[in-house]
Amino acid sequence: MSQNDITPQRPAKEDYKRIATEEAFAPPDLFDMYRKVLADGKADAGFTSLWAFYLSSDAARPQHIRKYIQDLDTARLAHMDEAGIDIQVLSLTSPGVQVFDADTAVSYARTANDYLAEAVRRHPTRFVGLAAVAPQNPAEAAKEIERGATQLGMKGIIVNSHTQGEYLSDPKFWDIFAAAEAFDMPIYLHPSTPPPKMIEPFMEAGLDGAIYGFGVDTGLSALRIITAGVFDRFPKLQLVLGHMGEALPYMAYRLDYMHRATVAANRYESMKPLKKRPSDYLRENFYVTNSGVAWEQAIRFAQEFMGVDRVMYAMDYPYQHVLDEVITLDNMNMATHDKKAFFQTNAERVFKIG
Numbered sequence: 433m434s435q436n437d438i439t440p441q442r443p444a445k446e447d448y449k450r451i452a453t454e455e456a457f458a459p460p461d462l463f464d465m466y467r468k469v470l471a472d473g474k475a476d477a478g479f480t481s482l483w484a485f486y487l488s489s490d491a492a493r494p495q496h497i498r499k500y501i502q503d504l505d506t507a508r509l510a511h512m513d514e515a516g517i518d519i520q521v522l523s524l525t526s527p528g529v530q531v532f533d534a535d536t537a538v539s540y541a542r543t544a545n546d547y548l549a550e551a552v553r554r555h556p557t558r559f560v561g562l563a564a565v566a567p568q569n570p571a572e573a574a575k576e577i578e579r580g581a582t583q584l585g586m587k588g589i590i591v592n593s594h595t596q597g598e599y600l601s602d603p604k605f606w607d608i609f610a611a612a613e614a615f616d617m618p619i620y621l622h623p624s625t626p627p628p629k630m631i632e633p634f635m636e637a638g639l640d641g642a643i644y645g646f647g648v649d650t651g652l653s654a655l656r657i658i659t660a661g662v663f664d665r666f667p668k669l670q671l672v673l674g675h676m677g678e679a680l681p682y683m684a685y686r687l688d689y690m691h692r693a694t695v696a697a698n699r700y701e702s703m704k705p706l707k708k709r710p711s712d713y714l715r716e717n718f719y720v721t722n723s724g725v726a727w728e729q730a731i732r733f734a735q736e737f738m739g740v741d742r743v744m745y746a747m748d749y750p751y752q753h754v755l756d757e758v759i760t761l762d763n764m765n766m767a768t769h770d771k772k773a774f775f776q777t778n779a780e781r782v783f784k785i786g
């Protein structure tokens with residue numbers, strides 16, 4: 433499978449808009465800040481593995497990413513037109529501000545959100561923004577969610593899995609969920625590399641990044657949110673998971689069985705009874721996107737499990753910028769209504785577009 437070859441073939445105009453929901457950008461100074469974190473030796477092994485590679489590798493794919501991730505105008509719009517993407521839902525690239533100290537994270541989240549809001553104002557029919565927040569300071573994160581919703585026109589929130597080894601399942605972060613629920617802002621729980629306690633065996637095998645470590649850590653992050661009882665406390669809260677739900681839909685039966693058995697055995701203090709089964713929360717409090725997975729079988733399974741209204745399209749530009757994948761997805765053997773829900777109407781509803 434090609435990673436970043438742009439084929440000359442262009443997707444045909446279809447009877448739906450294509451809204452890509454997990455598309456990355458980086459403000460011009462972010463890479464310098466990441467270089468400084470790397471130079472200071474302050475980053476964890478995962479960040480160092482990921483960003484030392486993307487910031488310096490001469491391979492074609494990292495070069496393509498470096499060249500285009502900062503563009504929020506001509507080049508990006510040309511790529512969108514070429515691929516038939518009508519709208520990108522944009523978010524600050526992983527791990528966003530979550531690698532910084534708390535004060536830097538709070539202030540840079542504001543800076544990045546202002547920068548993104550300005551790009552959305554320049555191209556209001558092509559871009560939709562998700563607000564970055566700093567979980568390092570949950571009260572400030574909650575304020576930034578309010579500012580994003582009420583002043584910047586943001587349509588959701590981006591959080592990258594853990595924050596320096598701490599997961600949102602810890603109640604100290606729950607101001608973020610309270611604000612997201614209050615302002616009706618979905619949280620896109622995007623991957624980052626596994627934290628230090630987890631990453632060593634992944635790194636030994638080269639599996640710490642998007643190939644596998646991202647999904648394992650982010651699936652864990654989502655599952656911890658479920659088992660901690662977050663959705664019993666915030667029943668209207670909605671999360672979005674990329675990469676076909678980080679494999680959780682596929683595991684739902686076993687999650688339900690073993691959660692029930694573990695709670696019944698009173699095995700862990702941390703695993704309390706929930707009002708519903710883990711699979712119920714997956715179906716009622718999560719959306720999934722197919723970012724990085726242009727694979728009809730997986731998409732159809734997710735639609736069957738979650739419901740057609742809970743599965744959305746994402747390209748993962750510029751990390752996985754492959755025109756052939758758009759054509760593959762256009763050609764899915766799927767009822768027109770369901771395909772339109774996948775590409776267009778679910779995203780319009782979830783992110784209040786149009």
Ligand code: CA
Pocket residue numbers: 454456622723748751
């Ligand atoms: Ca991504």
